[in-house]
Amino acid sequence: MTPAPVHESLSQRLADSGLRATPQREVVYSVLLNKRDHPTADEVFARVKGELPTISLATVYNCLETLVQCDLVRAVNFERGPTRYCPNLAPHAHFHDVQTGRTHDVDLPPGLLDQVKSVLPSGFDANSVEIIFRGKATAPVS
Amino acid sequence: MTPAPVHESLSQRLADSGLRATPQREVVYSVLLNKRDHPTADEVFARVKGELPTISLATVYNCLETLVQCDLVRAVNFERGPTRYCPNLAPHAHFHDVQTGRTHDVDLPPGLLDQVKSVLPSGFDANSVEIIFRGKATAPVS
DNA sequence: GAGTAATTTGGAATTATTCCAATTCTCTCT
DNA sequence: AGAGAGAATTGGAATAATTCCAAATTACTC
Numbered sequence: 643m644t645p646a647p648v649h650e651s652l653s654q655r656l657a658d659s660g661l662r663a664t665p666q667r668e669v670v671y672s673v674l675l676n677k678r679d680h681p682t683a684d685e686v687f688a689r690v691k692g693e694l695p696t697i698s699l700a701t702v703y704n705c706l707e708t709l710v711q712c713d714l715v716r717a718v719n720f721e722r723g724p725t726r727y728c729p730n731l732a733p734h735a736h737f738h739d740v741q742t743g744r745t746h747d748v749d750l751p752p753g754l755l756d757q758v759k760s761v762l763p764s765g766f767d768a769n770s771v772e773i774i775f776r777g778k779a780t781a782p783v784s
Numbered sequence: 785m786t787p788a789p790v791h792e793s794l795s796q797r798l799a800d801s802g803l804r805a806t807p808q809r810e811v812v813y814s815v816l817l818n819k820r821d822h823p824t825a826d827e828v829f830a831r832v833k834g835e836l837p838t839i840s841l842a843t844v845y846n847c848l849e850t851l852v853q854c855d856l857v858r859a860v861n862f863e864r865g866p867t868r869y870c871p872n873l874a875p876h877a878h879f880h881d882v883q884t885g886r887t888h889d890v891d892l893p894p895g896l897l898d899q900v901k902s903v904l905p906s907g908f909d910a911n912s913v914e915i916i917f918r919g920k921a922t923a924p925v926s
Numbered sequence: 927g928a929g930t931a932a933t934t935t936g937g938a939a940t941t942a943t944t945c946c947a948a949t950t951c952t953c954t955c956t
Numbered sequence: 957a958g959a960g961a962g963a964a965t966t967g968g969a970a971t972a973a974t975t976c977c978a979a980a981t982t983a984c985t986c
Contacts, residue, residue, distance in 0.1 A: 662952075662963065683942080698966045703943070717864075720914070722974075724942060725864050737908050751903055758900065758915060761893055765923030766879050772862070772916040773900065781907035804932065804983075825973080840935045845974070864943075866973060 655712040669693050670705040674715060674729040680736075680745045682724040718745070720774050735773035746779065797854040811835050812847040816857060816871040822878075822887045824866040860887070862916050877915035888921065 652671050653663035673689045674681070681689070687702045706727055709715040716728045720738060726745065728736075733755055735748045755771045762768055794813050795805035815831045816823070823831070829844045848869055851857040858870045862880060868887065870878075875897055877890040897913045904910055 664951085664964065666965070696966085700944085700967075701965055704965075719861055719863050721859075721861050722867050735903075737904070737910065746908070748904060748908065754900070754903060758896070759917070761877075761896060762879070762890060762917065765921055766888070766890065766917065766919065767922050768879065768917035768919035770918045772918070774914040774916075775901070775904065775908065775910035776912045776914070777908065777910035779907055780909050806933065806982085808934075838935090842936075842975085843934055846934075 652714065655714055656708075659712055661708060661712070666690075666694060666697055666701050667705045667708060669697075670702060671709055671714065671729070674709075674727055678729060678747070680718060680726040680728050682726055684724065686727065735775060737775040737777070737779065739779045740776055741778045744779075748775065794856065797856055798850075801854055803850060803854070808832075808836060808839055808843050809847045809850060811839075812844060813851055813856065813871070816851075816869055820871060820889070822860060822868040822870050824868055826866065828869065877917060879917040879919070879921070881921045882918055883920045886921075890917065 652668060656663050656667065669690050670686060673686055677689070683699070683702055683706060686706065687697070687699050690697050690702060706715065706717070709727075710717050714729065714731070716730070718726045718728050718736060720736070728747070730747050733750050733752075735750055737746045737748050738744075739746065750773070755773075758771055758773070759768050794810060798805050798809065811832050812828060815828055819831070825841070825844055825848060828848065829839070829841050832839050832844060848857065848859070851869075852859050856871065856873070858872070860868045860870050860878060862878070870889070872889050875892050875894075877892055879888045879890050880886075881888065892915070897915075900913055900915070901910050
């Protein structure tokens with residue numbers, strides 16, 4: 643059981659893109675991995691300040707953008723409002739609980755995304771599919 | 785072949801919600817029906833000014849919000865950027881062409897949305913599903 | 927035709943994000 | 957180790973999208 647070499651994969655990915663592994667990038671990434679509640683940039687900023695009190699909001703935006711570029715993080719947008727960030731790389735949908743405002747990841751059975759893609763008429767070539775549910779979670783979920 | 789009594793259904797829906805049919809609301813709605821290219825509030829504003837030169841942007845926002853409340857229009861958000869508005873009431877997905885930036889409606893076979901909903905684990909009760917494709921349209925589409 | 931409530935309006939305020947120029951950091955080369 | 961070059965960070969200003977607000981206008985009821 644390897645202890646999840648977070649920094650390894652991060653610095654690896656960054657290097658692949660010719661970028662540097664900085665403390666700011668590492669902490670931003672670890673904050674996302676640590677609490678997977680789809681935080682906004684502001685929320686990430688607040689959490690990162692615990693470890694790097696002098697980090698700036700601009701840097702948080704820069705780091706998040708970098709992580710998205712490296713495909714380590716997904717930027718999620720539904721409804722007007724700040725962009726939220728999600729470190730879950732597995733194919734999944736989002737369930738937006740209209741009562742609590744919280745967003746939950748929903749794992750998808752393999753093949754579902756391809757199946758959905760197959761409804762596209764010819765002339766449309768999708769390289770990604772995003773699925774967003776809205777409703778309420780009737781049972782308490784993590 | 786009835787000539788689509790736009791005002792009828794609009795004032796009907798508004799009345800159902802205890803709201804008034806105003807020229808501003810009618811023109812905003814007709815502008816959406818007229819060119820279904822998912823315009824932003826600013827774009828709607830520009831188009832409406834042709835008919836109502838003194839309308840304000842705040843009113844356009846108000847009218848759009850009202851139409852969304854009455855379920856005559858869907859507000860669409862993917863990626864940071866202004867909200868877009870869609871008068872298509874039939875169940876459909878959106879295809880976002882990353883090259884042109886345009887968004888196309890994609891009709892969905894009946895039952896697909898329910899089928900997608902059926903992957904939700906117990907504890908999640910969705911009353912809407914949104915599907916967004918991203919890619920390029922290989923053939924020119926309206 | 928007066929009273930009441932809904933709606934519109936313009937401008938100010940807010941929110942989220944991006945831009946920018948100056949500084950700091952890191953890596954490489956010697 | 958030190959200089960130089962490029963990358964990254966920083967704070968503050970600027971921008972974009974939207975909302976808020978209070979005053980003016982409009983429409984409906986009696």
